[in-house]
Amino acid sequence: MAIKERKEREKQEMRNLIIESATQLFLKQGYDKTSIRIIADDIEYSPATIYLYFKDKDEIFYVIHENAFDILDKELRKHDVIADPFERLAALGRTYMQFGIQNPDYYDLMFIMRAPMQQIRNEEKWKAGECAFGYLISTLEACLEQDRIRKADLHVTAIQVWSFVHGLVSLYVRERMCILMMPDDATREMLYNSFDLFLANLKK
Structure with missing residues (x-):
């Protein structure tokens, strides 16, 4: 043994x-x-x-990809303790942005870097990615059920939320926010404030 x-x-x-x-x-x-x-x-x-x-480079990339998503998912799940789904949604968005801002290289690898997705497509399920997105879906579903946000299609709303925070983080990670000519801490605060404004528009 x-x-x-x-x-x-x-x-x-x-x-x-x-x-x-x-x-x-x-x-x-x-x-x-x-x-x-x-x-x-x-x-x-x-x-x-x-x-x-x-078996090949794709499989190595897949493992790295899954590991990174697993880290993100664990960070998101820390907000299980927040009972109000709208407050939990706000916390998820901020945590997602914080993860990308603090781990720009991993975020680039997870969401921006061009790499074969065939390995992911070959798997029965994209386990880590689906867990993270699934948590967003369930949180939004609770928001809709409790009348905390305006009535809308669940999946359309999920894509809107994800696309918004992803866009903010991607611009920051790829250093496109330099166009604002603001100190870095002020730029980061502006990102969070932008998300808060976006959520305010979702709220009923």
């Missing part, structure tokens, strides 16, 4: 090493310019070793 456990631990450690290396390489030089060979060189193993753990 001890030998089996050691081998499992060593296998997991190698997977983690590959994931950590690939994450940094994807963020540093982009998905297209990162190959299995480059990842292998970075961890000082042969490409054949990586293929023992992952």
Whole structure:
């Protein structure tokens, strides 16, 4: 049993090493310019070793992608304690923006970087992504049921909310907010205030 456990631990450690290396390489030089060979060189193993753990680069990216979404989902779920669904919706939006602002590289990898989505499409479910979006859906559903926001199609409203916060974070992450010529802390506060104004327009 001890030998089996050691081998499992060593296998997991190698997977983690590959994931950590690939994450940094994807963020540093982009998905297209990162190959299995480059990842292998970075961890000082042969490409054949990586293929023992992952079938291709797409699968590595998928694991990183899911891990990042899992982190975001855990942050969002901290707001389960907020009973009022509208207040919870406001907290979700702010947490989403805070995550993107504080983790621009991961946000870029999750939402902006051009990379194959085929691996995600091949999965039965996009587990982490669906969990995060599903939480938004359930929160909005509660808002509608309790008459906390104007009546509208649930999924259309969800896309509106997601698109709004995503747009704000994307502009910030890609440094397009520099056009405002404002200090960074003032720019961030403006983002949050913009979301508050958006929510006010949703409120009944």
